[in-house]
Amino acid sequence: MFTCRRLLQLGTLSALLAGCATTAPTAPNPSSGQPSAAATGTGAIRIGPSTPTPGAEPADDGPAALTPSGTLRPEVRAFAENLAAERDLALAPMVTALEGARYNATVARLIAPSPPGKKIWRSWLTYRSRFVEPKRIGWGVEFYNAHRDQLNQAAQRFGVPAPIIASIIGVETLYGRNMGNFRVLDALTTLAFDYPDPAKPERATMFRGQLADFLTLAMKGKLDMETRGSYAGAIGMPQFMPTSIRHYAVDGDDSGHIDLTNNTRDAIMSVGSFLSQHGWQRGLPVFAPVALPADPSALVDGGLEPKQTWGALTAAGARLQPGASANGWGSQPMGVVDLVEEARGTAQYRVGTPNFFALTKYNRSYFYATAVADLASEIEARVGR
Secondary structure (H helix, E strand, O other): OOOOOOOOOEEOOOOOEOOEOEOOOOOOOOOOOOOOOOOOOOOEEEOOOOOOOOOOOOOOOOEOOEOOOOOEOHHHHHHHHHHHHHHOOOHHHHHHHHHOOEOOHHHHHHHOOOOOOOOEEEEHHHHHHHHOOHHHHHHHHHHHHHOHHHHHHHHHHHOOOHHHHHHHHHHHHOOOOOOOOEEHHHHHHHHHHOOOOOOOHHHHHHHHHHHHHHHHHHHOOOOOOOOEEOOOOOEOOOOEOHHHHHHHOOOOOOOOOOOOOOOHHHHHHHHHHHHHHOOOOOOOOOEOOEEOOOOOHHHOOOOOOOOEOHHHHHHOOOEEOOOOOOOOOOOOOEEEEEEEEOOOOEEEEEEEOHHHHHHHHHOOOHHHHHHHHHHHHHHHHHHOO
16 A cells, blocks of 8 residues: 555555555556555656645545435445345445445546656656655664564564565555545545546456455454545555455454554554465565676566576576575576666666565565665664564
């Protein structure tokens, strides 16, 4: 969720949204290295004007949903009336909330497409260096040790290893240090009704769905109408979009309320829940211990679902790494992952199991999923089990 990136996480729009934990407004190239709606770095080397600082204080530029006469814009009024009817919500407080939404120029600028001619080089090594680095590893060890019991309980319940859950929270928000300071109602209303790229109406439609889910959660008392998050509307330590909160978030301490911003247990359990419901398999590694042939590029299909078999990979020249076995993962579908250095015309290759592709449901990026796995390995090596 995840903090600025050109892409959201439908972690948390799962297919479109997720952890942001939901998935991004559009599906980027899986090896593009674009992080989720709340991540704090980018895997691309940008040439051209710098992007505004993520999480900057939002501009209060005026009503987002009102006509000059002070009434709701017709399309906003229709949205509110339909939502109230479809979900049995009171119309008057919803109208009041939308009347108070402010257009945020910073949000629109951050989500807007890059200017024409601005070259972005995809670089796995650059991306990795932003996320798998000493400070994030050190804070990850601190987070793990402080919340070891909660992480292990989530691992037992959902089958997702504790270091993976800690790593996602670290990549998304630096373990809760950078959750965004944009009023979510303002951000989502801005993007739902004034999306800055008219050529992409499907994105405005997606954000209207997120706004609908945010208002539903707020009006049912599950979120505060003043909740703050990323410029894309992602919320809390795991940067869940409202749709993901509705479908995957967990009340980890049975308090009757889900709080992904202030309640670490809720955040930890919700990450485990999201991954479990998106295909994570207990006991499988993220990557298979496989040595690929010298040029495995033809084995990469670039998709977000594993389609290869171990038999097909061995027929193409893949072999087990020394001392490894195919127990557990050898009968599972797999996918060859390319981690590119576009400027050099090179790539690293790994073999992802279904658990790797579960991570791509949090953010539709090979770079993201690999960085999460690598950071988790670094944390695990330092905490002991």
